[in-house]
Amino acid sequence: MVLSFHNSDSSERLYLQVYHYYRELILSRRLPPGSRMPSLRTCARDLHLSRTTIENAYLQLAADGYIISKAQSGYYVTDIAEQKPAPQKSSRPALPPLRYNFASSGVDRESFRFDLWQRYLKSALRQNERLLSYGEPQGEPDFRQVLSEYVRQRRNVTCSPDDIVIGAGVQSLLHILCPLIKDKKTVSFPTASFIQGSTVFSDYGFEVRYRNKDSGVIYVSPAHMTKWGEIMPVSRRMELLHYAGEHQSLIIEDDFENEFVYLQKPTPSLFSLAGGHGVVYIGSFSRLLLPSIRISFMILPPRLSEAYQKKAACYNQTASKAEQIALCQFIRDGHLASQIRRLKRLYTLKMKRLRAEIQAVFGSRCQIQIGEAGTSLALTLPCSSDGASLKKEARAKGLRLEILKEEAGSVTLLLSCSAMPAEDFRPACELLKSLL
């Protein structure tokens, strides 16, 4: 097999090359229907690539219907080439592979210690007895104990493990919370962008508003007031608590990206400022560990905690028990704390570097907005075409963009540094410049 795969490329692009290579062979019938694909081991050896890269390519080919896995035997070419000459999704023109993604909410590939997590999950999977039964609806008791320690140490939040509810993501928690606070009727979000949150409220019949503090429920992310990382100052936090207290509004504090506040002193949580009354605290691990680990938690104030307990048995736990057990021990052993330190260091450097590369490429033609937290910045550039066309044109060249705002003659983009490798910042900016 004579093939040149660019080993300098990231493994994501390598697996796409392997995918396209075999797709071509299958569509051109050089690999006819029914033929057996080379084993992962053989293919990896022949192409001088890792087994994982080959496996990813095969999985993608299988997902697209080109090959099929047979039990204990391997992968076989399907008759897809006979059914239709073009690939299944031929109605849309095929997009070129994605080279740079400024719009990804993923995490840095270097940031996560997969080996470590694997070890903890393996150890969790050894707890056969625990895994044979359904978990506690509220979440595993030892994990809630560890979480109560964690928020006490990091966020000065004092609560009992009995007030913590675990769920598979923030939406799963809101699905439990909303019915308990239905009588509040209205909810206010800071912006329209957290659609996963506002959808749940509106599904439950709440009137959804924006930046309206005369609402029954006020949903805020104090460390993520804007997408480019502005945080809520302490004075404003006190004001909000005072106002909510007077009007008997419930505050939902989504502590999203709080761990990425780049100030020396962490900002106090609303929950701790309020002494645990009238505030629901929500925390997540998606941005700290892997977005694919679906574990979030909420801390309920006393009255809501009581109301929840009465209904607790009506809701099954949604988070994977094995992942709860693994994360519990991972936190106990101090790995979450060091992961946060590592991420904070990494993202501080990446934000600096991205800013520097933008200034080097665009000079005085651009304007950068950047807050005290997060992994994104807002970049305003002069641009003659509209946002949608720019986005489309960029994607056609392999660059994914998120448009924040358009004005006559200019466009504002949200650039996320978290998932993109730092060495791609420069070429990605240059590609962007060539499109303007």
Next chain:
Amino acid sequence: MVLSFHNSDSSERLYLQVYHYYRELILSRRLPPGSRMPSLRTCARDLHLSRTTIENAYLQLAADGYIISKAQSGYYVTDIAEQKPAPQKSSRPALPPLRYNFASSGVDRESFRFDLWQRYLKSALRQNERLLSYGEPQGEPDFRQVLSEYVRQRRNVTCSPDDIVIGAGVQSLLHILCPLIKDKKTVSFPTASFIQGSTVFSDYGFEVRYRNKDSGVIYVSPAHMTKWGEIMPVSRRMELLHYAGEHQSLIIEDDFENEFVYLQKPTPSLFSLAGGHGVVYIGSFSRLLLPSIRISFMILPPRLSEAYQKKAACYNQTASKAEQIALCQFIRDGHLASQIRRLKRLYTLKMKRLRAEIQAVFGSRCQIQIGEAGTSLALTLPCSSDGASLKKEARAKGLRLEILKEEAGSVTLLLSCSAMPAEDFRPACELLKSLL
């Protein structure tokens, strides 16, 4: 250390013995606050028990606050004995360890190949690239492809992977489905027992009724019409479809325990009988694999699928991505099919054995109801005390029971054979007899 642990006991009871042993040492200050617990390895060696048993005991001790884990160092005794002389939950009198559980919805400990699942999950965890990003809201595409194959082969259900939505349990799916069908206003359940289902509907403002086919939504589990495994005959299925079609009612077919129908011919699904119109099909893996793996799926009929697509981006996926990837390949490689065969064989034998043991112990004094599916039977016995007292008395002797019905002079129990080892059936029945 001189200790006698009964190795003939199941490991669940062993770990409780270890737990009680150390709790006693801690509360009596023979292990004073701050002292280091023996390492898992040492303890396992000294007590001639497995590491897992010791680990489970330690985890329980930690969950109850007796010991605490310190990073990289081990477990240490807390000052809980000083804070309060009695254990934390001292308000309730301590129950004796559970010896026999007829009310467990867990699975047989011998039924699941943990080693195999570990292998698949490990392989999923190697797919770093995929795990670094959020998954598709609807569920991983290759997994949906495999599921569409699976239901076609096993349930004669023909659907596109685009019509399948994955979620962490049935409730997560209903949280997405209910807002789409809000205009139906009323829902009918066969019994009041599926509280996790009816709660979601009532949270969304539906009027919940029982066995009322003049409802906007009809929720049925054709293979689980009663808790003791009666299934819906095909004639009744046809009738129901006909009636629902005429009245424009939507049927939700929860295919719970369908895999455990003990007839030679599998019963046709409502979804396939209806040709995919007017029926939402729901499937789960909790009872086939591990209850702690939170993966379910629903198949939407064309109109609902369209409505869902418009809102899909508003809902995050709740199921763990790693577990989706693992289960996808597990099914592809034929392991789910063999797991089902194994379980069916196992539960058929266990049901027979349970029935025989009951007849041997109770003779003609009892009446057994048993259906064509499932892992439970209903047992009616003469009993002078009321159900609640019987349940309490049984629990005090280490036997957990579920009461189905009480009548003057008799009580009907639901006995599940799935989690209890078959060799416990006889002593559990004898213990039950001694209580009557």
